Amino acid sequence: MAVLLDPFEALASFQQALDAYRTSSWLDPGLSGSGAYPPLNVFRKGDDFIVIAELPGIKKSDLDVQVKGRTIRLSGEKTVGYPEKAALHRRERLAGRFDRAVTMPIEINPEGVKAEYRDGILAVFLPRAESDKPKSIKVA
Amino acid sequence: MADKQELSVREKKELVAKEEKTIPGRYYVPYADIYETDDALAVVMEMPGVEKKDLNVALEDDVLRVDGQIDFSKYKEMEPVYTEYNIGHYARSFTLSNKVDQDKIGANLEDGVLTLTCPRRRPPSRARSPSAESRREFDRQALTSS
Numbered sequence: 001m002a003v004l005l006d007p008f009e010a011l012a013s014f015q016q017a018l019d020a021y022r023t024s025s026w027l028d029p030g031l032s033g034s035g036a037y038p039p040l041n042v043f044r045k046g047d048d049f050i051v052i053a054e055l056p057g058i059k060k061s062d063l064d065v066q067v068k069g070r071t072i073r074l075s076g077e078k079t080v081g082y083p084e085k086a087a088l089h090r091r092e093r094l095a096g097r098f099d100r101a102v103t104m105p106i107e108i109n110p111e112g113v114k115a116e117y118r119d120g121i122l123a124v125f126l127p128r129a130e131s132d133k134p135k136s137i138k139v140a
Numbered sequence: 141m142a143d144k145q146e147l148s149v150r151e152k153k154e155l156v157a158k159e160e161k162t163i164p165g166r167y168y169v170p171y172a173d174i175y176e177t178d179d180a181l182a183v184v185m186e187m188p189g190v191e192k193k194d195l196n197v198a199l200e201d202d203v204l205r206v207d208g209q210i211d212f213s214k215y216k217e218m219e220p221v222y223t224e225y226n227i228g229h230y231a232r233s234f235t236l237s238n239k240v241d242q243d244k245i246g247a248n249l250e251d252g253v254l255t256l257t258c259p260r261r262r263p264p265s266r267a268r269s270p271s272a273e274s275r276r277e278f279d280r281q282a283l284t285s286s
Binding site for chain 1: 220221251252
């Protein structure tokens with residue numbers, strides 16, 4: 001990815017970079033989970049992976065993150081409430097249960113996994129297992 | 141209305157603005173719910189990733205304009221390997237009717253959900269609750285989205 005120097009151009013080029021990676025299919029639904037919600041973005045930072053999902057308006061207590069082997073599972077419930085006797089004019093926000101599992105192409109160190117929920121964004125940090133890190137081979 | 145609702149994946153809707161932006165980068169239209177109670181009209185919008193400091197709600201000529209900026213410096217040194225959605229700023233505007241007390245509009249942003257509360261303007265002379273007729277009128281005039 002291009003190094004983002006100009007703050008005005010930075011967002012546009014980052015959006016282009018995000019679009020460029022919307023081709024792979026390795027996160028297709030597997031056996032361990034169903035559904036395609038929430039949409040995920042997977043990033044690499046050094047050796048580690050970060051999985052990010054937009055989940056606005058979810059209580060932390062309604063959010064469940066599990067890691068087993070190379071698979072992470074995000075499940076929970078998104079609720080959208082209205083006061084009683086409210087007259088609805090427009091309803092675009094969706095609510096319901098979700099359960100999604102995806103398998104990473106790297107070995108994860110389960111001890112180091114961290115999940116953070118802020119401003120409606122869930123970020124799961126997946127450190128690569130030490131044994132899985134590539135070794136540099138010196139060319140003789 | 142069914143209680144059990146499926147959470148489906150929707151492609152974000154890109155903003156087609158009347159006036160063009162001078163800053164490069166894509167804007168999206170936040171999903172919104174609009175509902176009305178006896179006292180107020182509420183607009184609830186989903187803007188995941190927007191912090192309070194990056195949110196701007198402005199009222200000008202009866203148009204309520206919401207602009208939420210994404211601080212994507214958080215994505216520094218992160219290299220996308222697989223993506224399913226794009227990120228961008230959010231913007232949406234609504235035309236308010238004169239039935240809304242424009243001085244008392246409240247905004248609350250929590251977990252990426254912005255709630256705007258627009259209290260109904262009370263006629264000073266009578267305190268009784270609005271009749272069905274006037275309420276229908278309010279329904280019709282209260283909000284038109286642009």
